Each structure stands twice: as C-alpha cells, then as structure tokens.
Amino acid sequence: MDLFLQYVANGVVTGSTYVLVAVGLTLIFGILGVVNFAHGEFYMIGGYVGILAITVLKLPVFAAIAVVLLAAAVIGLLAEAILHKPLKSHDATNSIISSFGLAVALQNAALVVMGPQPQRLNLDVSKIPILASIPTDFGPVFLPQQRTLIPLTMVILIGVLYVILKYTWTGRSLRAMAQHPTVARLCGVRIQSVAVVTFMVGAGLAGIAGMLMSSIFFVYPVVGNMIALKAFTVVILGGMGNVAGAAVAGLLLGITESLTSAYLANGMRDIVGFVIVILMLLFRPQGLFGKVAERS
Known part of the structure; x- marks a missing residue:
C-alpha cells in the first residue's frame, strides 16, 4: 500500500x-479555435530560460520565474502574430500547418543557441528558505522539495x-469569446x-511547467514534442476547450502513467494514454467533461 501511494504521488507530480x-492549450483552442502544435515549444523555452536565469545569470528563483514569464509572454505574442492574427479569417488547416512550422523554427533556434546536449537545472534547495521549508515526508510518501513544488505551483x-476567469473583466471577455465570438464582439x-x-497566458503556463520540470528532467530542443502530445491527450480526455476537464484529466493521466510504469512495464507508460484517447474518441468523443454538440 505504501508503494502504491508513492506511485500515485509521483503521478500527481x-x-x-x-x-x-x-490548460494553456485548451484555452487557446476553446477561445480562439487554434490548434497549436507549437505549444510544447513554450514548455521547452521555459526550461531553457529557467536554466539560463538561475545557472548563468545567478538570479534568485522568483526573479527567474519572472524572467521565464516574460520570455514566455514574448513567445506567446509572437505565436499569436503568426498563428492567429493573419489567419483568423482563413481555414483552420492553415494555422495548424503554420504551428508545425513555428515548432520546427523554435526547435532549430534552441539547437543553435543552446546546443544539442541535454541540460538540467541544478536547484540548490538549501539556499532557498521557502523551498527548504517544504516538507518532504507525507506519511509513507517521500517527495523532494523540487517535486513537491510542482503540484503546489x-x-x-x-x-x-x-x-481571473470568474471575477475580472478580462476573464469575462475570455469566457464570452469561448461561448460566442460574434455576440462577444457586439458587446x-x-x-x-x-x-x-x-x-500569452497559455505560453506562460507552459513556460513555468518547463522551468519546474527542468530541475527533475533534462531539457533539449525537441523535448516539447512528447509534452505537446501528452497535452493534446489531456485536452481530448477532458473535453476540447474545457479548462476544469483538462485539470482533472491531466492528473488522471499522470497517475495512470505512473501506475502503468510500476505494475506493467515502463515502456508502456507513454502508450496507455494514447490507447485511452482512441477509446475515448470511439465511445465518448466529447471527452469526460465535454458536452454533446447540439444539432441544428
């Protein structure tokens, strides 16, 4: 039982x-209708910027997070200018193809700037009082501070x-756009x-995720490929455009992969999610929390 709880905790991380x-990916799709296959590169850039900010520039953690958010916001602004602004009146296929092109461009830019060698963030927890104060033992479950920080964040x-989405004017505007763009424009x-x-919000969330995970796993130019596939898996499971569904489905997928790796085979952890997606598309295409589209 103790091992089972440890596997579940690892899956939650x-x-x-x-x-x-x-969540960032489903926001972009739900509000703008853009299928962004370059979203994994936001994660990759966040990891690299975090490594540069802390390892090279010697910035404190919170300053590094601000730098990551700024860099991600700039990349998000660039992505919007390429994938949405000039293509919003065109067929959706154009933005999909453009997102593939943007992904390749960002990967090659990272390859030129950072090189092909995988890198990892060396985060000295003892020098960060807030992180050092995070407990590592939760009953039979052990999680280092770097891992505990991820679900907390x-x-x-x-x-x-x-x-923001519930109580601010910006949030109401986003929700209005997701529900009915024409009416939102008229209002x-x-x-x-x-x-x-x-x-910018979508890129920021992915960038922070990349920075946090860079202290656990290596970052390299094409690391965003698998992350993007996992994100699309989560979005489909939770329901396209459903933020709450993406949050629940993301945790479920992480736990499922962890248990699959522990009790079946480590090589199957990446397969199980895609198998579930195929079954979901066959039997419940609207996702776990999506609504069936009404026919006119």
Whole structure:
C-alpha cells in the first residue's frame, strides 16, 4: 500500500505538469479555435530560460520565474502574430500547418543557441528558505522539495486563473469569446486583445511547467514534442476547450502513467494514454467533461 501511494504521488507530480501545459492549450483552442502544435515549444523555452536565469545569470528563483514569464509572454505574442492574427479569417488547416512550422523554427533556434546536449537545472534547495521549508515526508510518501513544488505551483496558478476567469473583466471577455465570438464582439469585447492575452497566458503556463520540470528532467530542443502530445491527450480526455476537464484529466493521466510504469512495464507508460484517447474518441468523443454538440 505504501508503494502504491508513492506511485500515485509521483503521478500527481507528472500530472501537474500536464495540467499546466494542457490548460494553456485548451484555452487557446476553446477561445480562439487554434490548434497549436507549437505549444510544447513554450514548455521547452521555459526550461531553457529557467536554466539560463538561475545557472548563468545567478538570479534568485522568483526573479527567474519572472524572467521565464516574460520570455514566455514574448513567445506567446509572437505565436499569436503568426498563428492567429493573419489567419483568423482563413481555414483552420492553415494555422495548424503554420504551428508545425513555428515548432520546427523554435526547435532549430534552441539547437543553435543552446546546443544539442541535454541540460538540467541544478536547484540548490538549501539556499532557498521557502523551498527548504517544504516538507518532504507525507506519511509513507517521500517527495523532494523540487517535486513537491510542482503540484503546489499548479494549484496556485490554476486557482489564480480561475479567479481571473470568474471575477475580472478580462476573464469575462475570455469566457464570452469561448461561448460566442460574434455576440462577444457586439458587446464590445476587443477580439485582438483577447487573442493576445490568451496566447500569452497559455505560453506562460507552459513556460513555468518547463522551468519546474527542468530541475527533475533534462531539457533539449525537441523535448516539447512528447509534452505537446501528452497535452493534446489531456485536452481530448477532458473535453476540447474545457479548462476544469483538462485539470482533472491531466492528473488522471499522470497517475495512470505512473501506475502503468510500476505494475506493467515502463515502456508502456507513454502508450496507455494514447490507447485511452482512441477509446475515448470511439465511445465518448466529447471527452469526460465535454458536452454533446447540439444539432441544428
């Protein structure tokens, strides 16, 4: 039983990363209708920027987080200018193809700037009082501070996002765009501003996830490929455009992968998610929390 709880805790850590990446992805799709296959590169850039900020520039952790958010916001602004602004009146296929091109461009840029060698963030927890104060033992479960920080950060960020979406004018504008773009425009919502904010928020969440995970796993130019596939898996499971569904599905996928790796085979952990997606598309295509589209 103790080992089972440890596997579940490990799954929650990984699943929290999926949540951060997938929530940004589902926001972009749900509000703007853009299927962004370059979303994994936001994660990769966040990891590299975090490593540079802390290892090279010797910035404290919170300053490094601010730098990661700034870099992610700039990349999100660039992505919106490429994938949405000039293509919003065209067929959706154009933005999908453009997102593949953007992903390849960002991967090659990272290869030129950072090189092909995998890198990892060396985070000295003892020099960060707030991190050092985080407990590592939760009954029979042991989690190092770097791992414990990931679900804690996920909960805080998703909570802040919920408050913004629920109680602010910006959040209401985003929700209005997701429900009915034409009506939102008639009510005075500035479509272009909403698009920019959506991409910046999505990129910021993925960038923070990349920075947090860079202290556990290696970062390399194509690391975003698998993360993007996992994020799409989560979005499909939770329901396209459903933020709450993406949060729940991300945790479920992380736990499922951890248990699969522990009790079946480590090589099957990446397979099980895609098998579940195939079954979901066959028997419940709207996802776990999505609604069946009404026929006119």
